[in-house]
Amino acid sequence: MRALVLNGLKKLDVEDIEKPALGADEVRVDTAYAGICGTDKALYAGLPGSADAVPPIVLGHENSGVISEVGANVTDFQVGDRVTVDPNIYDGTCEYCRTGRPELCDNLSAVGVTRDGGFEESFTAPVSVVYHVPENVSLRAATVTEPISCAVHGMKLLKFTPYQKALVIGDGFMGELFVQLLQAYGVHQVDLAGIVQEKLDFNKEKFGVTNTFNTANGEEIPADYDVVIEAVGLPQTQEQAIEATKKGAQVMMFGVGEPDQKFSMNTYEVFKKQLTIQGSFINPHAFEDSLALLSSGKLDVEPLISHELDLSEIQSYLDGEISGVSKAIAKVSGAK
Ligand SMILES: NC(=O)c1ccc[n+]([C@@H]2O[C@H](COP(=O)([O-])OP(=O)(O)OC[C@H]3O[C@@H](n4cnc5c(N)ncnc54)[C@H](O)[C@@H]3O)[C@@H](O)[C@H]2O)c1
Ligand SMILES: [Zn+2]
Known part of the structure; x- marks a missing residue:
């Protein structure tokens, strides 16, 4: 499948790579869109995001897509479901997780940071971080559920x-x-x-x-x-x-x-x-609120998404060669 791989400092290549194997508690998501944000700029420049990205890695922690395969233990999701994935995965066992502050987890991992994310045709994620997109919300809008959730977390504080x-x-x-x-x-x-x-x-x-x-x-x-x-x-x-x-x-x-x-x-x-x-750090327990805000119309993000890029154009964007961007997302399959 087609993927944009971060192979080193400021080195992004469009490559044909193998689809990752699917775990029993995971789903495979065929990416519709993947958002590009300041964290991607940092990771591309070799700086840490919420965690360190170790090349080779596929970035893309803001995403939306359609489930194309479910693991053996997955019951709440089916092939064809429209979803968005919270990138952050907490260990559930550290001091911070055990005291109700998972965002401060000592062993944070993240889809699109420490494991392959949405800048590719399909990626996998544990079902615990996958959310159904309401019917009246487009996958294009749902792509930005993650940044909305960061803001919602800030609001909750x-x-x-x-x-x-x-x-x-x-x-x-x-x-x-x-x-x-x-x-x-x-x-x-x-x-x-x-x-x-x-x-x-x-x-x-x-x-x-x-x-x-x-x-x-x-x-x-x-x-x-x-x-x-x-x-x-x-x-x-x-x-x-x-x-x-x-x-x-x-x-x-x-x-x-x-x-x-x-x-x-x-x-x-x-x-x-x-x-x-x-x-305020990242976005715990905020995806449901963000999707509700999108579904109710209280939050309108479509006018804020200014650019749809191909995977091959992301590097130019990260290099600052595309001006006038309010919010850029990569169009992968473009599914609705
Ligand atoms: N805390 C979190 O969890 C979290 C999550 C996402 C983003 N962020 C951070 O939030 C910040 C904003 O993110 P973004 O995606 O909107 O970034 P962005 O790069 O899209 O926008 C930055 C904006 O700041 C404006 N700006 C620059 N100098 C300014 C000034 N002196 N006064 C007022 N505005 C000025 C620019 O015009 C630009 O529109 C970034 O620092 C980003 O890293 C934090
Ligand atoms: Zn933890």
């Missing part, structure tokens, strides 16, 4: 009431997801800060954003927010996030910085404003 005013910093795909999610969770006002005027206008016109701040144009963000989601990962946006808070605020540090990155903040303000500063 915060406390929401309708009265709050929220700010999202970051006009990329994740920031845009948070814009919709905050409203789905009942927050009455969502503002957006970014650097791409078109994106800011688009989210105001289409997705209910109240105020926008183009910080590249020097527009100042007021210190007036109960909830701030930082979805960029740069020191300056992390500083902006803390500075945009009012008393009692919660700050979600969702963006991923460089491993040795630091930013400065006024710790007296953390005390005086009684701030909560929260990190």
Whole structure:
């Protein structure tokens, strides 16, 4: 079958490889689409993602597809089922798994990171991480269930009431997801800060954003927010996030910085404003919520998917040669 294999540092090759054998508790998924994200950029550049990817490996941890084979012990899924796969597999036995925080598992493995993922015609996954896609959700939209689930996990770590005013910093795909999610969770006002005027206008016109701040144009963000989601990962946006808070605020540090990155903040303000500063790592127990949000229409991702690439085009995208991308996905079979 056709696969895009990561053979080393920044070395991706389209190859014809054998289909992997199927375990008794696994299903085989014929890939419809596979999303490409910042983690893939990191892994491609030899940096760790949620775990280390050891070449040769097929990336693609965001995916959707159709089951083409089920293992001997599998009863809940059948050939032909439309599915999406949560890439993260927890050992279930470490201190963190045993205390209800599986995302912090000491022995995390992941489809498309530590075992072959969706950048190939078919991949396998343990049935415990496979989810049915609701009938009214396209496989194209279901491809991004994983990033939605990361955002949903972040949302679950915060406390929401309708009265709050929220700010999202970051006009990329994740920031845009948070814009919709905050409203789905009942927050009455969502503002957006970014650097791409078109994106800011688009989210105001289409997705209910109240105020926008183009910080590249020097527009100042007021210190007036109960909830701030930082979805960029740069020191300056992390500083902006803390500075945009009012008393009692919660700050979600969702963006991923460089491993040795630091930013400065006024710790007296953390005390005086009684701030909560929260990190968020991957997406435990969030796929059902994400699929429900897609199915109910509270989350509309189709307008955010800007590019459908062939497997052979992924390298150019990761090298930054394709511009104007909001969210890129690879079209593998393109099944509906
Ligand atoms: N915590 C998690 O589990 C998790 C999961 C997925 C992604 N992330 C992280 O979230 C961040 C956003 O992801 P993404 O997929 O949207 O990334 P992206 O690369 O698509 O978008 C980044 C966006 O940031 C905007 N930006 C750059 N500088 C800015 C600034 N100074 N102010 C405001 N916006 C600015 C850019 O215009 C771009 O749209 C990344 O750091 C990513 O690694 C975290
Ligand atoms: Zn564990």
